[in-house]
Amino acid sequence: MGRKRLITDSYPVVKRREDPGRRCKGELAAEPGEEPQLPGVDDCELELLRQFDLAWQYGPCTGITRLQRWLRAEQMGLEPPPEVQQLLLTHPGDPRYQCSLWHRYPI
Template structure:
């Protein structure tokens, strides 16, 4: 019972840091990533909105409830599902109308693969 308990932290030197100062590897006055100075807020919001739109379309492609999506565009699939009374999401239609000529939005996930 005379053994002293050793911790993993005992093998590393103790480093004291200044309060409120920059962390290791940071220079004074250097902007942090994601803060002002890198990209304007509008560009960040637009990129986030594009990713959100593409995720909505991916989820639509992966939902088997609306039928197969190979060989047709997303708009054709949405219209077919609407005619069959399957109630496809209106969000998908809004995204497709917002990007009418962009194949990234109009073609399904599987458009690059041969049937």
């Protein structure tokens, strides 16, 4: 009797050469002809707003705009971040800033 067979015995062993240009898992490739870009000011601002959307302590964010949610949290004494209000007031017509993270999904 030999050793117990494993499922991995039926597959050949393949060693990969390390590629210095290889991407990490989860990293998206750039589109052909597109230069990879570093996060800009807009990306940092939008990330701050996403974090505000995900913060449960300011109440639900579905069905209302971010500014409405911020004002509701302020009225309830929950002390929402003032930089979020400043950001929302500087971009009044831009849906990327005004609509919450979940506005594309039906309630």
